[in-house]
Amino acid sequence: MSILIKDVQLEGDVTQIYIEGNRIAEIGKRREADTVLDGKGRIALPGLVNLHTHAAMSLFRGYGDDMDLSTWLETRIWPAEARLTPDDVYWGTKLACLEMIKSGTTTFNDMYFHEDQAAKAAKEMGLRAFLAEGIVDLNDPERAAKQLRAADEANRKIESLRTDRINGVLGPHAIYTVSKDSLLRIRELADKTGSLIHIHLSETKREVDDCLVENGMRPARYLDSIGFLAKDVIAAHGCWLDAGEIEVLAHTGTMVAHCPVSNMKLATGQAMAYVAMKEMGLVMGLGTDGAASNNNLDMFETMKVAALLQKHAHGDPKVLPAREAFELATLGGARALGVDAGIIGVGRLADLILIDPRRAEFTPRHDDVSNWVYSAHGNIVDTLICDGQVLMRGRRVKGEAEILEKAAAVARDLVSRA
Amino acid sequence: MSILIKDVQLEGDVTQIYIEGNRIAEIGKRREADTVLDGKGRIALPGLVNLHTHAAMSLFRGYGDDMDLSTWLETRIWPAEARLTPDDVYWGTKLACLEMIKSGTTTFNDMYFHEDQAAKAAKEMGLRAFLAEGIVDLNDPERAAKQLRAADEANRKIESLRTDRINGVLGPHAIYTVSKDSLLRIRELADKTGSLIHIHLSETKREVDDCLVENGMRPARYLDSIGFLAKDVIAAHGCWLDAGEIEVLAHTGTMVAHCPVSNMKLATGQAMAYVAMKEMGLVMGLGTDGAASNNNLDMFETMKVAALLQKHAHGDPKVLPAREAFELATLGGARALGVDAGIIGVGRLADLILIDPRRAEFTPRHDDVSNWVYSAHGNIVDTLICDGQVLMRGRRVKGEAEILEKAAAVARDLVSRA
Numbered sequence: 001m002s003i004l005i006k007d008v009q010l011e012g013d014v015t016q017i018y019i020e021g022n023r024i025a026e027i028g029k030r031r032e033a034d035t036v037l038d039g040k041g042r043i044a045l046p047g048l049v050n051l052h053t054h055a056a057m058s059l060f061r062g063y064g065d066d067m068d069l070s071t072w073l074e075t076r077i078w079p080a081e082a083r084l085t086p087d088d089v090y091w092g093t094k095l096a097c098l099e100m101i102k103s104g105t106t107t108f109n110d111m112y113f114h115e116d117q118a119a120k121a122a123k124e125m126g127l128r129a130f131l132a133e134g135i136v137d138l139n140d141p142e143r144a145a146k147q148l149r150a151a152d153e154a155n156r157k158i159e160s161l162r163t164d165r166i167n168g169v170l171g172p173h174a175i176y177t178v179s180k181d182s183l184l185r186i187r188e189l190a191d192k193t194g195s196l197i198h199i200h201l202s203e204t205k206r207e208v209d210d211c212l213v214e215n216g217m218r219p220a221r222y223l224d225s226i227g228f229l230a231k232d233v234i235a236a237h238g239c240w241l242d243a244g245e246i247e248v249l250a251h252t253g254t255m256v257a258h259c260p261v262s263n264m265k266l267a268t269g270q271a272m273a274y275v276a277m278k279e280m281g282l283v284m285g286l287g288t289d290g291a292a293s294n295n296n297l298d299m300f301e302t303m304k305v306a307a308l309l310q311k312h313a314h315g316d317p318k319v320l321p322a323r324e325a326f327e328l329a330t331l332g333g334a335r336a337l338g339v340d341a342g343i344i345g346v347g348r349l350a351d352l353i354l355i356d357p358r359r360a361e362f363t364p365r366h367d368d369v370s371n372w373v374y375s376a377h378g379n380i381v382d383t384l385i386c387d388g389q390v391l392m393r394g395r396r397v398k399g400e401a402e403i404l405e406k407a408a409a410v411a412r413d414l415v416s417r418a
Numbered sequence: 419m420s421i422l423i424k425d426v427q428l429e430g431d432v433t434q435i436y437i438e439g440n441r442i443a444e445i446g447k448r449r450e451a452d453t454v455l456d457g458k459g460r461i462a463l464p465g466l467v468n469l470h471t472h473a474a475m476s477l478f479r480g481y482g483d484d485m486d487l488s489t490w491l492e493t494r495i496w497p498a499e500a501r502l503t504p505d506d507v508y509w510g511t512k513l514a515c516l517e518m519i520k521s522g523t524t525t526f527n528d529m530y531f532h533e534d535q536a537a538k539a540a541k542e543m544g545l546r547a548f549l550a551e552g553i554v555d556l557n558d559p560e561r562a563a564k565q566l567r568a569a570d571e572a573n574r575k576i577e578s579l580r581t582d583r584i585n586g587v588l589g590p591h592a593i594y595t596v597s598k599d600s601l602l603r604i605r606e607l608a609d610k611t612g613s614l615i616h617i618h619l620s621e622t623k624r625e626v627d628d629c630l631v632e633n634g635m636r637p638a639r640y641l642d643s644i645g646f647l648a649k650d651v652i653a654a655h656g657c658w659l660d661a662g663e664i665e666v667l668a669h670t671g672t673m674v675a676h677c678p679v680s681n682m683k684l685a686t687g688q689a690m691a692y693v694a695m696k697e698m699g700l701v702m703g704l705g706t707d708g709a710a711s712n713n714n715l716d717m718f719e720t721m722k723v724a725a726l727l728q729k730h731a732h733g734d735p736k737v738l739p740a741r742e743a744f745e746l747a748t749l750g751g752a753r754a755l756g757v758d759a760g761i762i763g764v765g766r767l768a769d770l771i772l773i774d775p776r777r778a779e780f781t782p783r784h785d786d787v788s789n790w791v792y793s794a795h796g797n798i799v800d801t802l803i804c805d806g807q808v809l810m811r812g813r814r815v816k817g818e819a820e821i822l823e824k825a826a827a828v829a830r831d832l833v834s835r836a
Contacts, residue, residue, distance in 0.1 A: 364829035411782035
């Protein structure tokens with residue numbers, strides 16, 4: 001199967017993009033193709049990569065905002081999650097994929113429960129997904145054994161759905177919910193299988209303080225002390241990492257997902273030390289976190305808020321300029337996940353979007369990068385191609401009405417059971 | 419002229435909204451009307467009020483981001499503004515009005531140059547506008563006399579265009595650009611004419627420090643010491659106001675426009691003390707600031723970022739909940755400007771919008787207010803009515819293509835002259 005995108009704007013020029021199978025085969029020449037998309041007036045950009053989310057939590061969008069983290073978890077999220085069914089995760093992930101497609105995301109890095117259902121949903125929707133069954137043992141050996149078995153089972157099911165797009169990942173939730181023994185077991189598994197590891201790290205000051213009390217060292221140093229950190233680990237949040245810990249991440253090759261919207265909404269209290277991480281050469285990307293703490297999956301908004309938060313936190317408007325925010329959301333995330341995308345180039349995976357700049361908030365066009373980072377939202381995306389498949393064209397996605405209806409019904413039912 | 423909005427959702431119920439002239443005449447009953455809008459599946463909300471902007475600066479969108487404030491002003495904005503023509507302001511304001519209509523704003527409070535042209539643009543576009551010719555005398559008595567004459571002339575021209583929607587306002591730029599004599603003259607004029615006053619106040623630490631050096635007191639205290647503050651003053655930004663100054667604002671009835679996106683983008687360094695202001699009962703609203711430092715005029719985004727910034731700054735996720743953010747952006751701004759809108763009620767001005775919740779980022783609907791503050795952007799607005807006139811229906815605005823084309827051409831020409 002082949003696609004030709006005719007007369008599209010790419011980095012300032014008007015050109016032709018020819019896709020064969022799941023890769024970009026040629027740029028510049030018009031060729032015959034099975035599908036021809038008219039790119040006139042549109043701009044081609046790499047698809048966005050959401051490096052940290054809990055897709056199915058879109059079912060909890062708006063279910064308990066403006067609350068203390070502990071009250072929110074204890075009175076809203078945990079009681080509802082205790083009743084979560086595989087079908088809930090399936091429809092919640094379908095809804096999240098729909099929202100991601102509509103706002104330009106082609107790849108997401110997910111952690112949640114019943115992830116085989118998330119895999120099924122992502123496979124059907126056509127997105128590139130990295131899926132980690134969340135492991136939470138609360139230092140209980142029995143629970144640890146059960147959770148590791150469940151994760152293993154989920155990963156085997158994900159493996160059975162495996163394509164170039166669907167990948168299993170190991171998902172220890174965080175140091176305060178997973179025992180040292182389980183972390184070591186997960187480290188071994190990653191070494192054996194080559195899986196990535198996705199973990200929350202240093203999101204709150206409480207996590208840091210508790211780790212200091214329990215282990216006499218800060219979270220990243222603790223993980224390093226047990227040999228957990230390596231270049232296959234993606235650490236989400238990192239708000240409270242200090243300079244010494246950032247050095248540890250750099251030396252071990254640990255990667256970071258910055259989640260500015262969720263961090264601000266939950267008032268984690270401190271912005272991730274982006275400048276220090278950049279200076280140490282960390283591989284970084286951006287994540288929305290789940291829609292329950294954001295409350296959307298719009299990576300255009302996340303790019304802008306990342307730039308705003310970092311400028312504000314550093315007291316310097318030059319920090320995290322538009323081009324860097326865009327690269328974090330594309331190439332940064334792609335590098336973290338080992339996906340050969342994040343830029344549009346011959347031989348790269350065909351994960352790309354066409355945006356439509358003919359609108360007020362995109363006028364004038366003094367600086368396109370600035371416009372798409374600071375002025376735009378996800379609704380500027382007109383067409384989305386992932387892995388060489390057209391998933392949206394003229395903002396139409398197959399099955400949209402059914403997904404909205406089913407997800408709404410499932411969400412209503414889920415919270416009524418809680 | 420009359421409008422019936424049929425079967426629309428209003429605060430959870432499905433109802434009918436009947437508009438006669440420029441006011442809401444009845445809610446609940448189906449009536450015959452000149453225009454019937456089908457509100458089925460849509461939610462009616464009050465139109466948003468942008469309490470601080472420089473509309474025509476949309477021509478500078480993306481023209482110098484990620485720069486030091488002084489470098490940006492000196493190398494980009496001021497050279498270009500020195501060449502600004504009345505026609506530039508006309509097309510810049512048309513573009514801004516188009517963007518505001520498309521994102522749900524019915525009223526804006528503006529400060530810029532050639533404001534009679536802004537008045538003409540706003541009048542044609544149908545928005546409710548409060549327009550202040552910016553006064554900058556730089557302590558030069560000759561310039562002061564000239565600027566006050568220009569402001570007076572602009573206001574007379576605005577007066578000649580006056581309708582219920584188009585209002586002249588006095589616009590001393592800030593304490594560091596306007597002499598004490600001019601401030602006193604403006605205070606007198608306001609007392610005489612009943613005009614509102616729109617001023618920047620305590621945006622940067624530099625302004626505070628310079629005021630301490632020059633006047634031995636902080637900016638709000640300085641303004642109070644010369645008798646400038648009163649319940650007709652709208653102060654924009656207020657990032658560096660301290661507790662004593664907030665008391666002064668409360669006692670004088672001074673109102674505040676919070677501009678979180680611009681403050682973060684320009685790294686003004688400190689978030690406005692929202693909680694203290696709320697406790698003192700200040701009338702407050704939200705502003706986008708100009709598109710050159712935002713870079714859009716989307717009040718939905720501004721509501722969300724206001725909530726995010728205040729939660730972050732106070733280290734408390736309960737601060738500035740969704741309902742409050744929404745009220746700041748509607749009733750708060752309307753109260754500040756003395757506009758009888760900001761809520762939908764019988765007898766109120768017919769300034770309202772219909773939003774379309776049938777989309778992924780609005781599903782599920784556990785909490786509508788949360789969805790429109792935290793999940794939505796301006797593109798959810800389907801229909802906009804201002805002063806009893808339908809300005810947008812099905813996202814179509816009259817003259818859109820011409821405005822985009824002309825504004826883009828004018829912007830290109832403007833920066834090429836600079």
